[in-house]
Amino acid sequence: MPKVSEAHREERRRQITAGARRAFAEHGYAGATVSILEQEIGLSRGAIFSYFPTKLELFIALAQEDQHRLLQLWLAGGHEAVVRHIVDDAPEWLAVYLDASRMLRTDPDLRERWQSLNPDAMAQLERHYTELQQAGRVRNDLPLETVGRFLGIVFDGLAVQQAARFGAPIDTEGTIELIRAALAPK
Amino acid sequence: MPKVSEAHREERRRQITAGARRAFAEHGYAGATVSILEQEIGLSRGAIFSYFPTKLELFIALAQEDQHRLLQLWLAGGHEAVVRHIVDDAPEWLAVYLDASRMLRTDPDLRERWQSLNPDAMAQLERHYTELQQAGRVRNDLPLETVGRFLGIVFDGLAVQQAARFGAPIDTEGTIELIRAALAPK
Numbered sequence: 252m253p254k255v256s257e258a259h260r261e262e263r264r265r266q267i268t269a270g271a272r273r274a275f276a277e278h279g280y281a282g283a284t285v286s287i288l289e290q291e292i293g294l295s296r297g298a299i300f301s302y303f304p305t306k307l308e309l310f311i312a313l314a315q316e317d318q319h320r321l322l323q324l325w326l327a328g329g330h331e332a333v334v335r336h337i338v339d340d341a342p343e344w345l346a347v348y349l350d351a352s353r354m355l356r357t358d359p360d361l362r363e364r365w366q367s368l369n370p371d372a373m374a375q376l377e378r379h380y381t382e383l384q385q386a387g388r389v390r391n392d393l394p395l396e397t398v399g400r401f402l403g404i405v406f407d408g409l410a411v412q413q414a415a416r417f418g419a420p421i422d423t424e425g426t427i428e429l430i431r432a433a434l435a436p437k
Numbered sequence: 438m439p440k441v442s443e444a445h446r447e448e449r450r451r452q453i454t455a456g457a458r459r460a461f462a463e464h465g466y467a468g469a470t471v472s473i474l475e476q477e478i479g480l481s482r483g484a485i486f487s488y489f490p491t492k493l494e495l496f497i498a499l500a501q502e503d504q505h506r507l508l509q510l511w512l513a514g515g516h517e518a519v520v521r522h523i524v525d526d527a528p529e530w531l532a533v534y535l536d537a538s539r540m541l542r543t544d545p546d547l548r549e550r551w552q553s554l555n556p557d558a559m560a561q562l563e564r565h566y567t568e569l570q571q572a573g574r575v576r577n578d579l580p581l582e583t584v585g586r587f588l589g590i591v592f593d594g595l596a597v598q599q600a601a602r603f604g605a606p607i608d609t610e611g612t613i614e615l616i617r618a619a620l621a622p623k
Contacts, residue, residue: 279539281468349535352601353465366604390618397611400604404612408594415538418552418586425583426590432576433619 260302267292267302268316271309272347280310280350307361314351315368322372326379330402331427337409338423345414390436398434405430446488453478453488454502457495458533466496466536493547499533501554508558512565516588517613523595524609531600576622584620591616 270292274283285296285306292299303309325333337345355362367373380399383389389398405426412421456478460469471482471492478485489495511519523531541548553559566585569575575584591612598607 279467281465349538349597352535352597355601355603362602393611393614394608396605397608398615400598400607401612401615404591404594404598404607406594407597408590408592411535411538411593411597412586412590415541416548417538417541419582421586421590422580422583425579426587428579429584429587429619432621432623433615435618437618 263294263298264302267294267299267309268313270294272313275310275313275347275350280306280347280354310347310351311361311364311368313347314365317348319369319372322369322376326372326375330406330430333402333406334409334427334430335423337406337413338421338426345410348410349414387436389434392437401433402430449480449484450488453480453485453495454499456480458499461496461499461533461536466492466533466540496533496537497547497550497554500537500551503534505555505558508555508562512558512561516592516616519588519592520595520613520616521609523592523599524607524612531596534596535600573622575620578623587619588616 271283271288274287274291277283278287283306288299288306288309289296299309303312321333321336324336351365355365377395377399380389380395384391384395384398409421409426412418457469457474460473460477463469464473469492474485474492474495475482485495489498507519507522510522537551541551563581563585566575566581570577570581570584595607595612598604
């Protein structure tokens with residue numbers, strides 16, 4: 252048999268994560284059986300699990316991709332860009348993300364891994380906000396952790412409300428203004 | 438057979454909602470089968486479904502109770518009280534609540550019902566914040582809907598992070614201060 256090229260492997264990997272994302276978004280983590288994964292991905296379980304050893308590893312790979320994309324957006328465009336992304340794109344990943352919060356609740360090992368999926372981007376973000384605090388562009392009467400955590404809380408809350416398709420459309424610019432006021436130096 | 442008294446019915450109802458809450462918190466909505474409900478509640482399915490016609494109605498009854506309690510707390514103690522409640526009590530209802538956001542996503546009828554579970558308390562809350570805006574104690578350069586929605590977003594985000602038992606404990610007072618700054622008149 253010919254040696255499978257790196258490009259081919261990469262393409263297969265993308266096929267698997269794209270199909271798995273659809274399966275998890277529609278059925279949730281528990282509901283996406285191996286049969287459903289096979290159907291959505293269009294590959295046999297043998298092929299799928301030669302790329303990702305378990306369903307959990309496949310799920311974590313999706314979460315890592317999503318988190319990475321979001322962190323890059325945050326670094327490039329500030330938290331305003333993240334708010335706009337969550338509100339305007341109402342993306343598929345919200346369902347996956349909310350599913351994870353249930354799983355994390357009962358699995359301390361997964362929780363620890365989850366929090367260090369993208370260590371480099373996380374460290375970069377921390378440096379960025381430290382600089383903003385030092386430059387007096389973000390309030391520094393509160394610890395960096397409190398401010399960063401607050402932004403995480405707002406993003407998660409937006410994700411829940413968009414996932415639930417709750418009520419009237421969110422006032423994106425008004426929400427960004429409220430965050431600005433929360434973080435403004437005193 | 439003797440006529441079942443109103444007090445007895447009320448007690449039974451409480452037994453059912455308490456057991457169902459444990460079942461949903463542990464297994465999620467879909468995972469809490471009728472057998473699991475019977476076991477946790479300690480009554481037969483016949484008895485359970487004579488109080489609540491379907492599993493969905495039972496779930497909605499729990500959500501209504503929770504929302505009612507939270508709205509009363511909000512009215513009595515302000516949004517600070519709600520933040521403290523979510524952070525410090527890390528209550529069981531968070532899991533139920535997050536489950537709902539998935540169900541609401543795909544069920545427009547449920548979504549509409551969900552948003553009018555406690556119409557009186559919701560109207561009271563709206564009047565309260567209108568007064569705060571008029572008295573200049575909450576910023577009035579943004580619509581009431583935007584400000585109210587923002588608080589809902591923060592509560593939901595806190596719920597996700599507490600449900601996932603994410604990271605270090607939340608800085609409750611710092612978070613309340615950030616909300617205060619966000620809402621402060623300019």
